[in-house]
Amino acid sequence: MIAFEDVVVRFGATTALDGVSLQVGAGELCALVGPSGSGKTTLMRLVNRLVTPHAGRVLVRGEDIARTDAPALRRSIGYAMQSVGLFPHRTVAQNIGTVPRLLGWDRTRIARRVTELLGLLRLDAALADRLPGALSGGQAQRVGIARALAADPDILLMDEPFGAVDPITRRELRAELRRIHAETRKTILLVTHDPEEALELGTHVVVLRDGRIVADGPPAEIIGPGSDAFARDLLGGGQPALRRLSLLPATEALDATPPPPGAPELPEEASLADALSLMAETGQDRVALAGQDGSVAVATVLRPGA
Amino acid sequence: MRGLPPLLLAAALALLAAPFGARLLAQALGADAEPFPADRLAGLALTHAGLALAGVLPAALLGMGLGIAVTRRAGRGLRPAADAFAAAAQAVPPVVVVALAVPAFGFGLWPTAFALLLYGLMPVLRATVAGLESVPPDIRAAAVAIGLPPSRVLSEVEWPLAWPVVLDGLRIALVLGVATAAVGALAGATTLGTPIVLGLQNQNQVLVVQGAAATAALAFAAEGLLLMATGRRAGDAA
16 A cells, blocks of 8 residues: 655755665554654655655555655545644634545535544534634544544554543543544554554554664564564563563463363453463463353463464 | 724814814914815825825735745745845835835825835735744644645635734734825825925914824724724634
């Protein structure tokens, strides 16, 4: 869906991206993570031509974007950012309807889409006629995401979209994004400096450092043994193995042995870390898994996939 | 209702300028000079207003146009030159411009209209630039990022947000223009400056007071009307 081929970006004397190649497949939620100055935002901004590469190519939907009209390309790609940037002189509904209006949708279709999006983002329909100044931080972020989704783009770019909200709202919005991604199967490029967010949301995690990609793959793989040391250190928070267990489902360690009588039971969606936690809590080395005939043993939890 | 105070002030000044008001003032001062007749004063006010608009309107258009041009990426280099030009235009007293413009334009309305254009340019240009620069960068960035072409970024986002500041500049230019149009009387334009000049020549203070009060009344009335008109428009948009 999106491909970067040997991209170099310089700002004056500094090199922001130094020969980056990356493929992002359709329907992936690709989290770009790295310390500040690593080039993650620059990499994302290449996709809708907010940044122009000095060398290399960027392909979107198979087409070299250097040959497309920049505003038209941008209208076909959703964009949400940390500072939200809602237009303060326009109502919530008008803000959300901006791109559809530019695309020439008729008024009833725009109104229907605005209602639909307010619902998708779990925003009160009464907010539609408010000005952005009357919204809370979390509501403004949701409206920003609704505006990005308005014309139903197949690609969504998100630049630290939850950076400016409190931790509780942040957690809610993350859950919301995961749900929206699952429901709409859009290709999402998410820039974050929060490793936990990258691991929790990403189906594909890309770690950048000093303008280069140091690791690129599914979250459990990128944090697993054998991956880049910097990436493991950044994402692992000192306990990369535990983080990895929290990314793998408990079914990975399921064997055919029936659970011993009275064994504690894990919920269906549990991760290996949940299994380990339950074992530590109950002192049992084998636990049941809801909806499954077999059981999960501590030895398998510690060597998932072995 | 921001327009109400200047309109009330204008009404009070108009009463002072009217012959009976002026006669009262003359009696209080112990003078017995004949005041300027009301119908001629009204006629002068009309040509005065027309002349002021002939200078202020082009100043407004030019000022806003220049302000927009020098805040675009391509025009940024022209900013110092435009600032210097507007400052110089403002620094030369209009009366000097009128005197210098007479050989070029001849006697009549045009030297004064030209002087008013120069005089009104700086407030509009300054306000336009200040207004456009006050637009938060992240809002402009968002407009670009979601795909508004440059002309729409200006017309849909930057201009509406800059407008209150631009409007202040327009107001200043309008009031300055209406007040300053009185100097046109020196170059043969019939304005509310005419009774002032007559009064000075004939040592008739009443005429001077009438002309000055009528000019001020017109300036305040213009400000009040502009505020009313734009206030209603802003209300419609919300």
